[in-house]
Amino acid sequence: MGLPGSIGVRSENAAHRVAVEWDGPDGVESGVYIPRRDSGSPLNVLLGGRLFPGVHSLARFEVEESEHDLHVAFTSKDSSTRVSVDVRTADELAGSTLFPDLAAASEFFRQGRIGFSASRDGRRLDGLALNTSKWQVRAAHTHAVQSTFFDDPTRFPSGSATLDCTLLMRDVPANWTVTTPMQIPAMA
Template identity: 45%
Template structure:
């Protein structure tokens, strides 16, 4: 399988909503050789919503780039590589408002995507969004600022470093039996704490009662990013 070429984009906004997830539930969501990365005895999972523009191959000018809204459900993971423990995330599913990642994701663009409808409201540091994709639904209303509260991290700076270190994302390829990786690199790194007004996810709401507990949300804004495949695809036994 050929490696997907890297792309560049401008990140207008990225909401990272995180849950405390029961480790046994998390293990059931992951294919080998990935395992949950535990923080204070709990798995960390959640979803992110990204607003991107200027999406193009690395060699192309930003003026001709594409624009999209995107969402991804993810679980923090670790794995063994060359005698060391590496960390990243496993992407359970990706959705996009645009057709180019749906048609060409995993081929010309990183990651397999499904199409979804997004509604985004952004004003004065407050972000209200919804995503509908058939039977799947997200909605989030958050506002930058307010006191930091989290059972995972004592400070927003600690959370920021955790997310920075987990920049490699694994997901299933089109064949369903191969794991492909994408690395996110940002020119600069800025994470801000945000206050949760309301959050709902049909994915996490459908887990067993008490398995997923909302923990915190952070926001990233106005960054130039690169997405590329740093690791060769790996064939794995994926449970279905």
């Protein structure tokens, strides 16, 4: 939002992300579609989709972090979405059916650093790109995960949304830049 961190503007935010590919002007492109964003900041909820991309829903967050463990949980203000995740850092990526190793998983997400979210008017997808001079992910093991969003069979048929692996980014300097919106074709 253009405010320095020294002012004390901080917030907990969560994005439900789905990896996607699409046909771009130079061939196949990749990124993520973000069907839902939640924030602990009323300011982010107010300005999301207006001053910066992504409509946000207000949520209450609980975060506990140590050198090796991370617990993140949140409940949306309207209680329609609840998420709880407990992970522990690991020396290597294990059990993934999509990636042979941590390097491949890291590169996939580095290349897919652009996220698109529905706009308030529903006619376009607003884009936001993650920029960092120090891309760094660690493998993690998930001890417990629950998401009423991904577990909802009206959104995802049973077994269609499954956890493949867990990657953790910490202490990575980052900034976000707005990308060109993607127009949604009119329905006939």
